[in-house]
Amino acid sequence: MTTILDVQGLTKTFEMHHLGQSLPAFEDLSFTLHAGEFLLLSGPNGVGKSTLLRTLYRSYLPVAGHLWFHSREGVIDMANAADIDVAHLRRTEIGFVTQFLNARPRVAAEDIVAEPMRLAGYGRDEALEQARHWLAAFGVKPDLWRAYPTTFSGGEQQKVNLARALILPQRMLLLDEPTASLDKGARAALVARLAELKAQGVAMIGVFHHPGDVAALIDREIPLKPKTPIEETADVAL
Numbered sequence: 349m350t351t352i353l354d355v356q357g358l359t360k361t362f363e364m365h366h367l368g369q370s371l372p373a374f375e376d377l378s379f380t381l382h383a384g385e386f387l388l389l390s391g392p393n394g395v396g397k398s399t400l401l402r403t404l405y406r407s408y409l410p411v412a413g414h415l416w417f418h419s420r421e422g423v424i425d426m427a428n429a430a431d432i433d434v435a436h437l438r439r440t441e442i443g444f445v446t447q448f449l450n451a452r453p454r455v456a457a458e459d460i461v462a463e464p465m466r467l468a469g470y471g472r473d474e475a476l477e478q479a480r481h482w483l484a485a486f487g488v489k490p491d492l493w494r495a496y497p498t499t500f501s502g503g504e505q506q507k508v509n510l511a512r513a514l515i516l517p518q519r520m521l522l523l524d525e526p527t528a529s530l531d532k533g534a535r536a537a538l539v540a541r542l543a544e545l546k547a548q549g550v551a552m553i554g555v556f557h558h559p560g561d562v563a564a565l566i567d568r569e570i571p572l573k574p575k576t577p578i579e580e581t582a583d584v585a586l
């Protein structure tokens with residue numbers, strides 16, 4: 349089995365200085381993710397599932413541990429990598445799929461979706477053809493393809509975001525409740541696309557409000573457990 353991600357002793361704590369305490373999100377977490385594997389993160393609200401995904405994407409820095417990502421160009425510790433290397437991997441190998449679209453003013457839906465293919469070197473016509481294919485698959489009406497998603501409904505924006513995030517197979521996908529608020533047809537399209545990507549060897553780790561949606565894809569589960577806040581020890585003036 350090809351290793352894609354090797355997480356060792358990962359620890360994340362939020363410093364709440366105004367409250368005089370640290371909030372441990374997760375501590376000493378270790379697991380391995382292989383090509384074509386699908387890991388489900390589970391646990392109650394606020395236990396740190398989204399925080400873990402953001403740390404794997406390096407939106408948050410861990411306070412300890414290693415995140416060995418086996419990229420096409422070699423192994424890199426995402427916990428300590430330079431921002432420029434992280435940005436490169438986000439463009440080429442690591443996808444983060446959420447329900448929220450970062451819609452830009454005056455950029456058409458089909459151009460937003462086609463952009464990852466254009467950046468990967470595909471020609472404009474081929475990228476647009478694929479973009480329209482995925483917009484249709486997720487149920488975005490053709491009369492919206494040339495429109496600007498800044499004015500779209502929440503569900504429509506989410507569909508544009510999914511089409512963009514899943515248009516190319518990444519080496520690893522981080523999924524943060526991508527099915528939340530999707531209608532039935534789009535949810536089925538999403539699950540079908542994830543199954544296709546999994547079969548192509550894409551490694552996935554994700555959080556789902558309704559894990560039943562992706563039950564057939566799940567290989568393993570990582571249950572996160574609640575932690576208690578750590579009181580900061582006050583300096584005693586002698």
Ligand SMILES: Nc1ncnc2c1ncn2[C@@H]1O[C@H](COP(=O)(O)OP(=O)(O)OP(=O)(O)O)[C@@H](O)[C@H]1O
Binds near residue numbers: 373392394396398
């Ligand atoms: N930037 C931040 N600063 C301080 N605390 C944060 C920050 N981000 C998250 N937290 C806290 O970390 C804890 C974990 O939050 P997180 O969003 O990861 O939980 P979750 O398991 O994804 O929850 P849910 O199931 O409700 O989506 C929460 O108590 C949250 O308040």
